[in-house]
Amino acid sequence: MPHVKSRREQYSDATRAALLEAATRRFAERGFAGTSLEDVAADIQATRGAVYHHFGSKPALFEAVAEALESRVMREVAEAAEGARDPWSAAIAATEKFLDWCCDPVYSRVVWQEAPLALGWVRWKELEKEYSCGLIEQFIQLLIDAGEMPPLPLEPMTRITFHMLGAAGMAISEVPEQDRFRVRAEYAETIAHLLKGARR
Amino acid sequence: MPHVKSRREQYSDATRAALLEAATRRFAERGFAGTSLEDVAADIQATRGAVYHHFGSKPALFEAVAEALESRVMREVAEAAEGARDPWSAAIAATEKFLDWCCDPVYSRVVWQEAPLALGWVRWKELEKEYSCGLIEQFIQLLIDAGEMPPLPLEPMTRITFHMLGAAGMAISEVPEQDRFRVRAEYAETIAHLLKGARR
DNA sequence: GCATACGACATACACAGCGTATGTTTCCAA
DNA sequence: TTGGAAACATACGCTGTGTATGTCGTATGC
Numbered sequence: 001m002p003h004v005k006s007r008r009e010q011y012s013d014a015t016r017a018a019l020l021e022a023a024t025r026r027f028a029e030r031g032f033a034g035t036s037l038e039d040v041a042a043d044i045q046a047t048r049g050a051v052y053h054h055f056g057s058k059p060a061l062f063e064a065v066a067e068a069l070e071s072r073v074m075r076e077v078a079e080a081a082e083g084a085r086d087p088w089s090a091a092i093a094a095t096e097k098f099l100d101w102c103c104d105p106v107y108s109r110v111v112w113q114e115a116p117l118a119l120g121w122v123r124w125k126e127l128e129k130e131y132s133c134g135l136i137e138q139f140i141q142l143l144i145d146a147g148e149m150p151p152l153p154l155e156p157m158t159r160i161t162f163h164m165l166g167a168a169g170m171a172i173s174e175v176p177e178q179d180r181f182r183v184r185a186e187y188a189e190t191i192a193h194l195l196k197g198a199r200r
Numbered sequence: 201m202p203h204v205k206s207r208r209e210q211y212s213d214a215t216r217a218a219l220l221e222a223a224t225r226r227f228a229e230r231g232f233a234g235t236s237l238e239d240v241a242a243d244i245q246a247t248r249g250a251v252y253h254h255f256g257s258k259p260a261l262f263e264a265v266a267e268a269l270e271s272r273v274m275r276e277v278a279e280a281a282e283g284a285r286d287p288w289s290a291a292i293a294a295t296e297k298f299l300d301w302c303c304d305p306v307y308s309r310v311v312w313q314e315a316p317l318a319l320g321w322v323r324w325k326e327l328e329k330e331y332s333c334g335l336i337e338q339f340i341q342l343l344i345d346a347g348e349m350p351p352l353p354l355e356p357m358t359r360i361t362f363h364m365l366g367a368a369g370m371a372i373s374e375v376p377e378q379d380r381f382r383v384r385a386e387y388a389e390t391i392a393h394l395l396k397g398a399r400r
Numbered sequence: 401g402c403a404t405a406c407g408a409c410a411t412a413c414a415c416a417g418c419g420t421a422t423g424t425t426t427c428c429a430a
Numbered sequence: 431t432t433g434g435a436a437a438c439a440t441a442c443g444c445t446g447t448g449t450a451t452g453t454c455g456t457a458t459g460c
Contacts, residue, residue, distance in 0.1 A: 006456080006457065007456075007457095008407070008408075008455085008456055008457070009407095011408080012407080012408065012409095015408080015409085036445080036446060036447085037446080037447075038445095038446075046409075046410085047409075047410055047411080048410090048446095048447090048448090049408085049409050049410045049411075050408080050409055050410080052409095052447095052448075052449085053407090053408060053409060053410095054408090054409095057447085057448075058446095058447070058448090113321060116316070116317065117316075117317040120231075121313050150393070152389065152390050152393060153386040153389070153390060155386075156368075156371065156383075156386045156387045156389075156390045157390050159367050159371055160364050160367050160368070160387070160390055160391065160394070162367070163363040163364060163366060163367035164360050164363060164364060166363060167356075167359050167360045167362070167363035168356075168360070170321070171356065171359055174321055174322070174325070183356075186353040186355075186356045187356045187360070189352065189353065189356075190352050190353060190356040190357050190360055191360065193350070193352060193398060194360070194394050194397065194398055196397070197394065197396070197397020197398045197399075198393060198394055198397045199397075206427080206428070207427075207428095208426075208427055208428075208436070208437075209436095211426095211427095211437080212436080212437065212438090215437080215438085236416080236417060236418085237417080237418075238416095238417075246438080246439090247438075247439055247440080248417095248418085248419090248439090249437085249438055249439050249440075250437080250438055250439085252418095252419075252420085252438095253436090253437060253438060253439095254437090254438095257418085257419080258417095258418070258419090
């Protein structure tokens with residue numbers, strides 16, 4: 001039973017989606033502290049009441065925005081790795097796709113620059129553990145199982161890799177649009193070199 | 201001309217130092233957003249007026265706190281490397297001393313967790329460029345000059361190393377006291393392996 | 401088909417915290 | 431001893447969050 005949506009529910013869903021979109025734009029342009037819920041609501045001709053009704057708080061709204069972005073990006077990253085024929089090229093493909101996304105101003109600003117501030121480190125790390133860290137751990141485990149990498153302690157290796165990629169993400173995101181491609185290439189080269197060095 | 205300090209200046213200096221100390225404790229315990237200037241001032245039986253007189257703004261106060269910590273830690277790190285006889289063991293010694301300090305709850309919290317949020321990425325990057333990143337860059341340049349490392353792009357390598365070390369420091373500080381030694385060893389092993397892989 | 405409940409918002413208000421403008425006191429210097 | 435400036439304190443305005451309450455339309459039971 002698919003439960004056909006009533007008109008009310010459709011309106012409600014539309015409002016929620018519009019708020020999410022407006023918030024994404026605002027957060028990406030002005031940052032977390034720089035955007036008031038008043039602004040977000042006004043963008044869709046509503047009031048803060050609507051925001052609090054749907055999301056409950058400002059951090060909760062931001063978290064919804066960040067999660068929507070993360071789930072989309074991580075899905076694409078995972079897909080990019082699926083075509084590869086061995087664990088190593090899978091990891092490389094995933095890294096490339098991830099760096100691509102780091103060039104996106106919305107993703108890089110929201111997830112890498114604003115999220116730790118908005119959610120606090122603890123909550124942010126939980127989120128990343130669920131998305132990026134989870135993926136990274138899978139790849140590393142595969143590499144170790146395949147004998148491509150010595151059996152280093154899994155968690156440190158995962159987190160260090162995560163922070164290496166994070167460094168790239170932050171660096172790329174803070175650079176002006178026209179330099180992104182060059183900076184991306186530099187970081188890709190450096191990371192590739194470090195990871196290849198870790199290969200046995 | 202030594203300019204003997206008047207009583208007023210001594211009082212003023214004492215107030216400033218007391219504010220700095222109170223702010224350091226508050227920021228380390230409650231974070232930047234979680235501490236109000238009211239609290240800081242009240243800790244030393246003063247009002248916010250004193251804070252604004254001496255520091256001008258909340259971020260400026262935080263920056264003074266962070267700089268005091270950084271300059272002390274980086275001095276110690278640099279000293280630790282001075283005894284070494286070659287660039288590689290100097291870098292190792294510096295890393296060890298840095299990891300020691302990352303175990304310190306005040307330093308790791310203020311400089312690694314709160315500073316980017318409090319000062320904004322731009323200002324934080326400038327600060328780190330002056331302190332930790334500056335040191336790291338020197339070591340890497342020395343290693344490249346000595347032919348111990350291939351000539352990778354300097355800035356990415358610096359920042360990636362910076363974040364790798366930061367990952368270790370944060371992971372260590374999250375773990376209960378009795379596990380620190382083990383976790384520190386795991387991260388040291390992993391980082392050493394990655395850096396050795398980068399060695400030519 | 402009509403009353404009623406409930407969901408989806410809007411409105412109004414309380415409150416915290418930053419910054420600033422304006423006192424007030426205390427010390428130093430001429 | 432007396433201006434004057436430094437070192438604060440006091441008071442106020444403002445922005446923005448969260449919450450409590452009001453209102454209106456739509457689904458639903460009878």
